[in-house]
Amino acid sequence: MFNKKFRSAYLVTSVLTVLSLAGCADSDAGSNGALQVSGSTTVAPVAADAAQALKADGLDITVATQGGSAGGISQLAAGQINIAMSSKPLAKEDKAANPDTDFLSTQIGADAVGVIVTKKVADAGVKNLTADQVRDLFEGKIKNWSELGGPDLEVFVYDKEPGRGTREVLDKYIYGDEKAPPPPKSGNFAIVGGNLETRNKLESTPGAVAPLSTSFIEGRDKLAAVTLDGIEASPENIASGKYPMSRPLYLLTDGKPKGSAKKFIDYVLTDKGQKLMTKHGYLTLKEIGK
């Protein structure tokens, strides 16, 4: 029953917990905790591998991807993380929204966003798209692949959720500096989050189209990237800036990186770290001539 022993045991446990909490709070109020990295799912695999490699040196690094690039940037500005991963350059709006933050971007490589279609569609003849065609696809004006010389198959659009770097690259390509319109009121339209989720949905949906980093479809025989205005997403075209949907990849810090943040960024910039870019299908700084 509810006897004294039980009660005192409970009291002791809760007091101990509170004390240990207080103790923790005291000893770790500084910045000794883990280095927090968050943001773009495109950069995340590289960051995760680098974190794994640096674990041996006693660095604690956490990698999260809630909210994509823009999520990372707003969390960095709010002081919740130490390094933001971004797959898009910092926009004017980001700076304007966070005037107190001294954003410092370090480019770590480059990547190409492809307009990805299923193999079936590509094999039937949809190998190249113009900017206008891509826009009509994503606005729901083109409803069947036969309109583009493909098979008689309904188009199913997967767009990235707001704040994802991939989506901003696509918006920039088809709308330039204009604002993107609201999503189309079409039945064959859904929203996806991270890159792996996008790839999974593309593969399971015949007639699907989505913007996705081309590195994520390497070795996937069900998917293909189309050329844009006749330009292929080859390393040369990305390096020369000819390919319209290439983008730099960044690690962002608030002010100059210090301590473990500096170690982390420096590691990614070394030869070993740059090899990780190649491993995950991105271009190293050397390859794009920087």
Added chain:
Amino acid sequence: MTTETLTRPPVAPDTGGRPRPSKWIWTWLYAGAFAVAALLLVVVGYLGAGIAGGHVDWMELLTESAWSPTNSVFGGLAMIYGTAVVCALALVIAVPVSWGAAVALSEYLPPRLARPLRMCVELLAAVPSIVYGLIGIMVLRPVISKIADVPGGDSLAAAGIVLAVMITPTIVAVSVDALTAVPDRVREAAYSLGLTRREVVRSAVLPPARSGMRAAVLLGLARALGEAIAVFLVVGRADGRLPTSFGEFLDSLSHPGQTLTTKLAGPEPVLAGTSGPYFAAICGLGLVLLALVAAATVWGTRGRDRGAASERPLKFRGTARLRQQRDRLVMTLRLGALLLPSLLLVGMLALLVTRGSSAFDPSFWFTSATGAAGGGVRDQIVGTVLLIATTGILALPLGFGAGILIGIHASERTARVLQTVTVILGGAPTILLGLAGFVILSTTMGWGRSWLAGAIVLVPVVVPVIALTTSARVRSIPAELTESAMSLGLTRAQYVRSVVVPYTWPATITGLLLGLARAAGETAPLLFTATVFFGAPMVPSGIVESPVQALPTHIFTLSQDSGDPQAVTQAWGSAMVLVLITAVLLSAAVALRNRFEGERWTT
């Protein structure tokens, strides 16, 4: 024969064990009740503050279908439509099946069979929603895609079916309670009139049980409205689509949509910052959601308290024909309805056991993850245990205090108000709790992602369960106990300390375990506040910026990236581990309950 008078030798008054004045009792009780009210106020308050921080055009929010932050258009109609469709679909599927199953369970099956089945249903009601979501994404999407001949399979229909499966156990459990509360003499009287079983159920059993069964539906509806994660995984998340004709409506069912909860569970709360019109619009959506859920919960629990209220005048129905045949038909239907959830349970278990077989390998429990989806889930298990243990320690005194206060409070009205507040808090969509935690603890207080923030946002999930089970038990204290305590001259505080607390604590512990079982499976509140996917240390070393990894969020991330077979295996394995953990908590609760009292105190 001589009679003897029994006499008792006088005993010197006991000097040692007099209860002390126990003034602290009141502090504790009021602290508990105050905490419940404060938690609710915090959730409502932060939504209100967000709305006040930027202008919300309510007309636009409720009637405009386009949502486009870049163009400053904030219309929530598409999400409200999605929520309505998904919930209506869930109810249409779940209600007939659940009611049929409940009647079969209580009126048709022999008690020997019904008892274990009832327990299974209760266990099913506590399966974490992330597990339902996982099953939905792996099993249901392909099926929908094939049947409706649409690509992908992410659709409002898929979400509705997942929700129907989720709320069926809740509706069955509460309906069975209402049915068993009908006294047996009613049935006996009806049978003795020569009625068939169908007629007995229809004219004698159902009328007094009807309000309770209706309450069951409303509670199920509240759960469906507030569910974020399971829906998020299968709904497709596309806003801005509203049908204009019936054909389009049917068509929209098999296509992606958006609900209020999935909008809030997406990336937008993180992007919206903490003030301005964007944030205000998000808070507006939250408030709409909270109002809907609160209405359903309050209405549901009210209906049950009232009991059989409306006496309808009897109608003469005429002499029925084919009575035997009808009776047999109805019996088949009801037993069939019972078969459906049973099959579901067996199917789900089989799926979990076969796909999640890695969970039976001890090394899966005791090694930490390597890379994204390799190795075991030790860190996630430790994180989950840490979260629920802390939550339990924080929630136990608060819930216990609040529950006793609700149970013994002299004024009927205060008790009712407190009870309502507790019920609303218990039904509050957990995604809102998570967002409140994100805005208040993580952002404003600067904790970042912190395990303690996660434990704190889980407290409102557990406290109401403890408080409601405790108060139910307090009300069942026999009057003699109270009277003898009073006649011994105990103050109210001493009475609480020496009579109420010892009498109630088994119920309180049961409530705690039930609440923790629910908290262990919660995903939505942790996503923004406490967990990361990769690289958190097993045991956090501080509070600020000290995330953990937890099983539900681990499954959530893995199941979104479900292309990788290794990730799929790990997701199923983690789901199995999570189910085992909740099952242990629940079995402990059920065992405790059966030992101390044979009656259900839940929901």
